[in-house]
Amino acid sequence: MIYEIAEDVKKTLENKCDDYEIYIDEGRTIELDSLKDELNFAKEEIELGLGVRIIKDNKQGFAFTSNINQVSQTALKAIENAKLTKTDENYAFAEVEKVSEVKNVYDSKFSDLSVDESVEFLKDTIAIANDSGCEVTGSGFSASEGRSLIVNSNGVSIENKGTGYGIGLSVIMQEDGKIATAYNSESSRFFDLDGEKLANDVCDLAKSSLNTKPVETGDYSVVLDYYAAVGLLQTFLGAFDGENVRRGRSLLKGKTGQEIANEKLTITDNPLLEKGMYSSKCDGEGSASQKTDLIRDGKLNSFIYDIYTANCEGVKTTSNGLRGSYFSTPMISPTNLEFKFSEMKDLSEIDRGVLTTSVLGAHTANPISGDFSVEASNAFKIENGELTDPISKAMISGNVFEIMKSVEGLESDIKQYGSFIIPKLLVHNLRVVGQ
Numbered sequence: 001m002i003y004e005i006a007e008d009v010k011k012t013l014e015n016k017c018d019d020y021e022i023y024i025d026e027g028r029t030i031e032l033d034s035l036k037d038e039l040n041f042a043k044e045e046i047e048l049g050l051g052v053r054i055i056k057d058n059k060q061g062f063a064f065t066s067n068i069n070q071v072s073q074t075a076l077k078a079i080e081n082a083k084l085t086k087t088d089e090n091y092a093f094a095e096v097e098k099v100s101e102v103k104n105v106y107d108s109k110f111s112d113l114s115v116d117e118s119v120e121f122l123k124d125t126i127a128i129a130n131d132s133g134c135e136v137t138g139s140g141f142s143a144s145e146g147r148s149l150i151v152n153s154n155g156v157s158i159e160n161k162g163t164g165y166g167i168g169l170s171v172i173m174q175e176d177g178k179i180a181t182a183y184n185s186e187s188s189r190f191f192d193l194d195g196e197k198l199a200n201d202v203c204d205l206a207k208s209s210l211n212t213k214p215v216e217t218g219d220y221s222v223v224l225d226y227y228a229a230v231g232l233l234q235t236f237l238g239a240f241d242g243e244n245v246r247r248g249r250s251l252l253k254g255k256t257g258q259e260i261a262n263e264k265l266t267i268t269d270n271p272l273l274e275k276g277m278y279s280s281k282c283d284g285e286g287s288a289s290q291k292t293d294l295i296r297d298g299k300l301n302s303f304i305y306d307i308y309t310a311n312c313e314g315v316k317t318t319s320n321g322l323r324g325s326y327f328s329t330p331m332i333s334p335t336n337l338e339f340k341f342s343e344m345k346d347l348s349e350i351d352r353g354v355l356t357t358s359v360l361g362a363h364t365a366n367p368i369s370g371d372f373s374v375e376a377s378n379a380f381k382i383e384n385g386e387l388t389d390p391i392s393k394a395m396i397s398g399n400v401f402e403i404m405k406s407v408e409g410l411e412s413d414i415k416q417y418g419s420f421i422i423p424k425l426l427v428h429n430l431r432v433v434g435q
Contacts, residue, residue, distance in 0.1 A: 001048075002024045002026060002048075002147070002149045002159075003149065005024055005050060005068060005071055006022050006024060006149060006151045008071050008072060009022045009050070009052060009071050009072070009074075009075045010022070010151070012071075012072040012075040012076065013052075013054065013075050013079075013153075016056075016076075016079055017054040017055065017056040017079055017082075018054075018055050018056050018057070019054065019055040019092075019093050019152070019153045019154070020052065020053070020054045020055075020075075020078075020093075020152060020153045021052070021053040021054075021093045021094075021150065021151075021152040021153075021285070021286070022050070022051075022052055022149075022150070022151045022152065023050070023051040023052075023053075023148065023149070023150050023284070023323065023326055024048075024049070024050050024051075024148065024149045024150075024326065025047070025048070025049050025050075025051075025146070025147075025148045025323075025325060025326040026046075026047065026048040026049075026146070026147050026148075027046070027047055027144060027145055027146035027147065028044070028045070028046050028047075028110075028144065028145050029043075029044070029045045029047070029142065029143070029144040029145075030042075030043070030044050030113065030115055030118050030141075030142065030143045030144070031043045031044075031045075031140070031141075031142050032115075032118055032119060032122050032140060032141040032142070033138070033139070033140045034122065034126060034136070034138060034139045034140070035138060036135070036136055036137060036138070037126045037130060037135075037136045037139075039119060039122070039123070042115060042119065044115050047066065048066065048068060049064060049065065049066040049325070049326035049327060050064060050065055050066075050068070050071055050074060050326055051063075051064040051323075051325075051326040051327060051328070051329070052064070052074055052075050052078040053078065053093070053329065054075075054078045054079055054082055055082070055091050055092070055093070056079060056082050057082075057087065058087045058088060058089050058091060059082040059083070059085045059086070059087055059088075059091075060082060060085055060088070060091045061077075061078040061079055061080065061081035061082025061083070061084075061085065062078055062081060062329055063075070063077035063078040063081055064326055064327040066326075066327075090308050090311035090312050091308060091311075092307050092308070092311060093152045093153065093154055093156070093285065093286070093307070094150075094152060094154065094156050094282070094285050094286035094287045094288075094307065094317075095154050095156070096154060096155045096156055097287070097288040098288060099158055099281045099282060099288045099289075100272055100281065100288070100289060101281065102271075102272055102273075102274070102276075102279045102280060102281060102289070103274040103275075104189060104190075104274050104275045105161075105162040105163070105189050105275065105276070105279050105280070106161050106162050106163050106189070107163040107165075107189060107190045107191055109190075109191060110143065110145045110163045110191070111145075113143055113191065118141055118143060121141065121167075121193075121195060122139060122140075122141040122167070122195075124195060124196075125139065125167065125169060125195030125196070125198060125199050126139055126169075126199075128195065128196050128199035128200065129169060129171055129199040129202065129203055132199065132200060132203035132204075133173070133203065133207070134171035134172065134173050134199075134202070134203040134206055134207075135171060135172045135173070135174070136169065136170070136171050137170045137171060137172050137181070138169075138170045139167070139168060139169045139170070140166075140167070140168050141165075141166070141167045142164075142165065142166045142167075143163070143164070143165045143166075143191070144163065144164050144165075145161075145162075145163045146160075146161070146162055146163075146164075147159065147160070147161045148160045148161075150282065150284070150285070150286040151286075152286055156282075156286040158281055158282045158286055158288075159281075160280045160281050160282065162189065162279075162280065163189055163190070164187065164188075164189060164277060165187065165188050165189075165190065165191050165193055166185060166186065166187040166188075166193075167185060167186055167187075167193050167195060167198060168183070168184070168185035168186075169183065169184060169185070169198055169199060169202050170182070170183040170202070171183075171202050171203055171206050172206065173203070173206035173207055173209070173210060175210050178210050178211060178212075179210075180206045180207070180209035180210045180212075180378075180390075181206060181209075181378075182202045182203070182205040182206035182209060182357075182378055183202065183227075183358070184198060184201060184202045184205070184227075185198075185417075186198055187277060187416065187417075188275075188277075189275050189276075189277065190275075205357065205378055208380075208390060209378050209390045210390065211389075211390065212389070212390045212391055212392035212393075213381075213389040213390070213391065213392060214391070214392050214393075214434045214435070215354065215379075215381060215391045215392075215394050215432060215434040216434055217431075217432065217433050217434045218431075218432060219429045219430065219431055219432070220352060220353050220354045220429075220430060220432045221350050221352065221353035221354075221382070221426060221427070221428050221429075221430075222353060222354050222355070222356065222396060222426075222427050222428075222430045222432065223347070223350070223353060223354070223355040223356070223382065223410055223424055223425070223426055224356065224359075224424065224425040224426075224427060225355060225356065225357040225358065225424055226415055226417050226422065226424065227357060227358035227359075227417065228356045228357060228358050228359045228376075228377075229420070229422055229424065229425045230417045230418060230420050230422070231358065231359045231362030231374070232359065232362055232365065232372060232374070232400055232403075233400075233420060233422075234362065234365075235362070235365040235366075235367055235370055235372065235400045236370065236400045236401065236404060237334060237337070237419075238250070238367050239251055239252045239370075239401075240252065240294050240302075240303050240304055240334075241303070241304060241332050242303045242304055242305035242306070242309040242310065242313060242318075242320075242332055243309050243332055245303050245313075246309060246312055246313060249367070249368055250303075250368075251368060251369065251370060251401055252300055252303075255300050256300050256301070256302075257299055257300065257301075258299060258300055259298045259299050259300075259405075260295065260298070260299065260300045260401070260404065260405070261295050261298045261299075261404040261405060261407065262298050262341075262404070262405065262406055262407050262408060263297050263298035263299075264297075264298070264341050264342045264343050264408070264409075265295060265297075265298055265339065265340070265341055265342075265404075265407065265409075266293060266295060266296050266297060266340045266342075267293070267294045267295040267337060267338065267339055267340075268291055268292065268293050268294070268337070268338045268340065269291065269292045269293075269294055269304060269318070269320065269334050269335055269336070269337055270291045270335065270336045270337075270338050271283070271289035271290070271291075271319065271335035271336060272289050272290075272291060273335075273336045273338070273421075276335070276336035276416070276421075277336065277416055277418075277419075278322075278334075278335040278336050278419060279335065279336060280335075282319065283306075283317075283319040283320060283321045283322055283330065283335075284321050284322045284323030284330040285306060285307055285317075285319075285321040285330045287307065287317050287319040287321065288319060289319050289335075290318065290319050292304065292318045292319075292320075294337075302318065303318075304318045304320040304332055304333075304334060305317050305318050305320060305321075305332065306320060306321030306330055306331070306332050307321060308321075309332060320332050320333060320334065320335070322335070333419075334419045335419065336416065336419060336421055337419045337420050337421060337422075338421045339409070339420070339421065339422045339423070339425075341408065341409030341423070343408075343409075344408070344409045344410065344411045344423065345408045345409065345410055345411065345426050346385075346410070346411045347382065347385055347386070347387075347410065347411070348385035348386075349385065350382045350385055350426070351383075351384055351385070352382065352383065353381075353382035354376065354379055354380070354381060354382060354391065354394070354396075354432055355379060355380045355382055355387060356376035356377065356378070356379040356380075356394075356396065357377060357378035357379065358377045358378060359374035359375065359376060359377060359396065360374060360375040360377055361373070361374045361375055362374055365400065369399070370399045370400040370401040370402070371397075371398075371399050372397065372398060372399070372400060373395055373396070373397040374395065374396055374397075375393070375394070375395055375396075376391065376393075376394045376395070376396050376432075378390075379391040379394055391434075392434075392435070393434075393435040394432050394433060394434050394435060395432070395433040395435065396430055396431065396432055396433075397430070397431045397433070398427075398430045398431060403427040403428075403430065406427065406428050406429075407425055407426070407427050408425070408426040408427075409422075409423045409424075409425065409426070410423055410424040410425065410426045411423070412424040
């Protein structure tokens, strides 16, 4: 059906614009949420929509619809909308390139997944947490199947198909008047989520976070668990956005080839990664997916670009023009960011430190300077290579660009949270303020 829709739009646009791009998105989603341990929201949704971009006289127009009976009107609306935009010679659409296949991004079992089966899976996870002595404060499960087609006037025609699953769980533990909370989540391209392990891990974290003790203010080696690392790395990542670089909003502008991170670290944006949550044959503009080393052996190697920003800068797109849906135009965004360390440290090598599972307030970090001050959550002391007392309250402050110069990988599982595929991270000489 999506190919027929594309043909209808092409016929409508023929000889009415200089270039066109047709993006069609269809999918099925199951979403569940619980308040405490009672399911309070369940939704199954099937969606089909169309987004059209055109270029005429160096002006770009865009329109979208979810009414498939109005695809021709939507195409004509995109032409009308172009009249309201400014002339810019940097507008362009993707050219035909060799497209690589991506492996293990589609779970054929999704078609047999029902809402009832999803509800049972979430309920079982909640029950395991309750049996562990925790009180569930909230949980959620999602499963989705998506299929997209991008066609343009340059001859590009690429179809992507994928599935995704996710579960999250938050709990509270109360004991002798003391309270601790914890949260964790898991995602996968396949319905191989381990709800039992997630529930046990979250409850264990909450239990171990009771009986907190204060930490002495000082400079420490700090282990950033996955959520804590992702929270702070978001600020660092913004400096690689080609649009931020172009507008002078990146501290990394003009530093290509310079050492900006530990020489043992390479960061690769990899949309071709097997099982990667953001893997696909092409980006949201139809540019064939490619690997891009943002940092290579500690040195700044590349920024990320969509077609428009790349044209403004006189470089080639890195295939990072991603779409959230048919009703949005592409925006610069990373795919699967692999953090690879040539050497890893072990917890046993840390004499005096702090581990924080997550951080509160990461969104307040200065996106340009990189300065941050965050509250450590589910934090623990590290003494002579071992985790000891949970910490009551502590603030951690520093500068994300400075800590990346000496950041190290800690021996741990490699996990994907959002775009980031990382081990736990070890940073040095961070200021920890006890409260």
